[in-house]
Amino acid sequence: MRILFIVGIAILLLSGCTTVKYNGANTFVKNVDYPEVDKVMTAYIGDHLVQKGTIVEEEVLVVHNTIDGVAYDITAMTYPKIGYDTRQDFYSAIGVIKGALSDPIQALALERKPGAELCVVTVFGNKACYEGEYENKKRLSEAGNSFQQTLIYSGRVGDKVNISYREFTNNTARPAFNNDVEYDLSSSNTIGYKGAIIEILKADNSSITYKLIRNFP
Numbered sequence: 001m002r003i004l005f006i007v008g009i010a011i012l013l014l015s016g017c018t019t020v021k022y023n024g025a026n027t028f029v030k031n032v033d034y035p036e037v038d039k040v041m042t043a044y045i046g047d048h049l050v051q052k053g054t055i056v057e058e059e060v061l062v063v064h065n066t067i068d069g070v071a072y073d074i075t076a077m078t079y080p081k082i083g084y085d086t087r088q089d090f091y092s093a094i095g096v097i098k099g100a101l102s103d104p105i106q107a108l109a110l111e112r113k114p115g116a117e118l119c120v121v122t123v124f125g126n127k128a129c130y131e132g133e134y135e136n137k138k139r140l141s142e143a144g145n146s147f148q149q150t151l152i153y154s155g156r157v158g159d160k161v162n163i164s165y166r167e168f169t170n171n172t173a174r175p176a177f178n179n180d181v182e183y184d185l186s187s188s189n190t191i192g193y194k195g196a197i198i199e200i201l202k203a204d205n206s207s208i209t210y211k212l213i214r215n216f217p
Helices: 002-012
Strands: 027-034 040-044 048-063 072-074 078-084 088-091 096-098 105-111 118-122 127-130 134-140 147-157 160-169 179-184 190-193 196-203 207-214
Touching (some): 040 048, 048 196, 048 207, 072 127, 096 105, 179 190
Antiparallel strands (some): 027 048, 040 207, 048 078, 048 134, 048 147, 072 096, 088 105, 105 118, 160 179, 190 196
16 A cells, blocks of 8 residues: 555656746725725725725735645645745745645746646645635735725714724735714814825715725825
């Protein structure tokens, strides 16, 4: 049985040598400017009324179901992209489980073609490839420089509405820059904070209808 197992692994390991590239993931910068100026909007408590900033995203590989291979098990999880060459992308292999007699793991590789198998690349440049359920996706980049300013609706008490200001860097709130502000609608239905101005058309303790006059600078 041990001999058959070793032969099975040898068949899985493709001939040739694969050189893993560590040239990083492609990043995508998306500008956030919400909502449109002068467009009537309705939001509910906890919703974002105004958003301004940038989001930096990176490519990852999501394996939906664990791949139980002869030589390696590829756990169902998200694998960050670590590099690419002209025909394939490389991903971190942290989470992949090595068989007792299998070569040490270097990375995961996926060719850019329909129906491509997901391959485990060994430290010797060999591959063990498997079919499975996986897809390329984008997620917020941990190494990027995402930044957003936002106003959040916090409800109404009497003639006063409560608005929360929040700043986020890489999807993490910056508590030192957060603030909760109360506005008296009996004085004016136009409110502003840090350059963002909105006109409140209707508000109660569950929702608000408004128009953006000007977003954050």
